[in-house]
Amino acid sequence: MGTHQSFEFVDAPCCVMCGCERARVLGRRLGRHQGLCPRRLTGVATTVVRCTRCGLVYCDPRPVPEDTTALYDLAPEHYWRDASPGGEAFGDEIARFTDLWDGVGAPRALDVGAGTGRAMAALERAGFAVRGLEPSPAFRMRALEQGVSAQRLALGTVQTAAYEPGSFDLITFGAVLEHLHDPAAALARAVGWLAPGGLIHVEVPSSRWLLGRALNAVYRVSGSDHVTNLSPMHVPYHLYEFTPDSFAHHGARAGYETAYMRVFVGDTYLPDPWSRAAIWLMRRTGTGMQLQLWLRVVGGRVAPVG
Numbered sequence: 001m002g003t004h005q006s007f008e009f010v011d012a013p014c015c016v017m018c019g020c021e022r023a024r025v026l027g028r029r030l031g032r033h034q035g036l037c038p039r040r041l042t043g044v045a046t047t048v049v050r051c052t053r054c055g056l057v058y059c060d061p062r063p064v065p066e067d068t069t070a071l072y073d074l075a076p077e078h079y080w081r082d083a084s085p086g087g088e089a090f091g092d093e094i095a096r097f098t099d100l101w102d103g104v105g106a107p108r109a110l111d112v113g114a115g116t117g118r119a120m121a122a123l124e125r126a127g128f129a130v131r132g133l134e135p136s137p138a139f140r141m142r143a144l145e146q147g148v149s150a151q152r153l154a155l156g157t158v159q160t161a162a163y164e165p166g167s168f169d170l171i172t173f174g175a176v177l178e179h180l181h182d183p184a185a186a187l188a189r190a191v192g193w194l195a196p197g198g199l200i201h202v203e204v205p206s207s208r209w210l211l212g213r214a215l216n217a218v219y220r221v222s223g224s225d226h227v228t229n230l231s232p233m234h235v236p237y238h239l240y241e242f243t244p245d246s247f248a249h250h251g252a253r254a255g256y257e258t259a260y261m262r263v264f265v266g267d268t269y270l271p272d273p274w275s276r277a278a279i280w281l282m283r284r285t286g287t288g289m290q291l292q293l294w295l296r297v298v299g300g301r302v303a304p305v306g
Contacts, residue, residue, distance in 0.1 A: 007031075007044075007233060009061035015051035016058070016184045017242070018249035023049035027216065027225045029059060031233030039224035048229050050207065054250075055243035057207040059232045062181070062239065071237055072136040072179075089118035090174075093201055093292075094126045097170055100259055100294055102197045107169040110193065112186075113176035114153055117143030128170070133161055158186040163193045172201040178238045188254040191297060199259065200295040207241035210287035211268060211278065247293055256295045264290040 014021045028045040030038060046059045065071055101107065107128050111119050114132030116139055123130040132153040134140040140155050154161065158180075171190045177183035190200055207229070215228045231238045244261055251257050265282045266289030268275040282288045 007063040007065055009046065010064055012058060012060040012062045015054060015056050016182055016240075017056050017246040018051060018054040019253075020051050020053035022052045023058075023060065024052055025049050026057065026229060027219070027227035029227060029230050029232065031063070033234065034226055034228065036218070037222065037224075038219065038226035039222065044233065045226075046232060048227050051246075054245040054248070055207055056246045057229050057241040058239060059230055063232045064181070072139070090122035093119075093172070093174075094122065094128075096260065096294065097199060097201070100199055100296075101169060103169055103195070108167065108195070109170040109172065110163070110168045110190075112158055112171060112173050112190070113179075114143065114148075115139050117146065117148035117153065119172060119174060120148055120153065123170075133157060158189050165192055166195040167193050169195050169198045170201065171198070174201070174203045177202060177204050177242070178240045179236070181239065183240060184250050184254070187250065187256070187295070191254055191256055194297055196297070198297070200256065202247070202291075202293045202295060204240070204242045204291050204293075205238060206263065206287070206289060206291045207243055208287045209241075209266075209289045210282050210285065211270075211289070213287075242291060244291065244293070247295065251295065251298075255298050257298050258293055259296040260294040262292040263288040264292060266290055 015023065026048045029048050030041060031044040031046075032041065034041065046061060046063060048057060049060050050057050097107070109123050109128045109130045111123070111130065111132040114120050114134045115136075117132065120130050120132045120143070130152065132143075132148070133156050134143065134153060135155070135157045137155060140153060143153055144150055171193060173186070173190075177186065180186050187200065187202075194200065212228050219226050219228070229241055244258065247258055263282075263286045265279050268278045270278055
């Protein structure tokens with residue numbers, strides 16, 4: 001599972017997305033997979049809280065590893081069964097961008113957290129001039145082995161990268177912001193790299209996921225104060241879960257607004273007919289596993305939220 005990491009803990013006195021200093025305690029999260037009976041397990045834990053203003057879920061105190069990059073220097077198969085850059089990856093996202101973008105010519109894209117290069121390959125096939133950032137040497141190497149250009153895929157992060165203002169028409173954060181210690185700062189930096197009319201694509205875990213809340217209720221009934229939210233000290237190292245309000249509040253400060261939003265149900269891990277019932281309920285209530293948002297600098301054309 002990669003290099004063993006030691007963590008220290010720092011206080012998280014306020015919500016990074018809206019700045020609110022008030023949060024409600026949800027429970028404890030162990031530094032390991034918890035299963036159905038976490039109260040029988042031992043180990044280091046941190047407290048999970050929910051912001052009372054925007055609903056962001058985060059851990060307080062926040063674990064900070066000695067070497068953040070080493071956390072993600074794992075074989076791609078630890079994250080995805082299919083770690084190849086082929087297939088139909090990112091096709092729906094390209095179609096959505098085309099619908100929302102008012103520009104002309106070949107759009108310029110930056111894939112933040114490019115992984116094995118699947119989205120980069122799809123964007124290039126669709127005629128985008130595309131560049132990528134990837135913090136994991138193992139993931140970047142796999143992308144290069146499978147044909148992604150080393151000149152187009154840099155080893156680095158939003159914090160370390162430097163681009164001129166107006167460099168990109170699309171910046172995509174697919175399954176990235178939940179891993180960053182300061183997702184708000186990353187978004188604000190990306191806004192500065194956008195050209196007029198450009199868009200930021202975000203996919204993040206939803207803090208309103210119905211099945212996660214159901215498992216938390218099971219824990220409480222069993223007498224445990226644990227929660228299933230986040231995984232700050234084990235793969236996949238999620239530090240945050242978001243709501244649409246998280247981006248609305250941050251956007252008001254950073255100068256962007258939501259142009260489009262979609263909720264993905266995701267896997268239910270349940271047998272039929274329970275799975276069908278859960279899918280129906282999550283679709284009706286907007287309580288799926290994942291949020292997809294398209295963000296535009298304030299002043300651009302805004303499409304209906306759907």
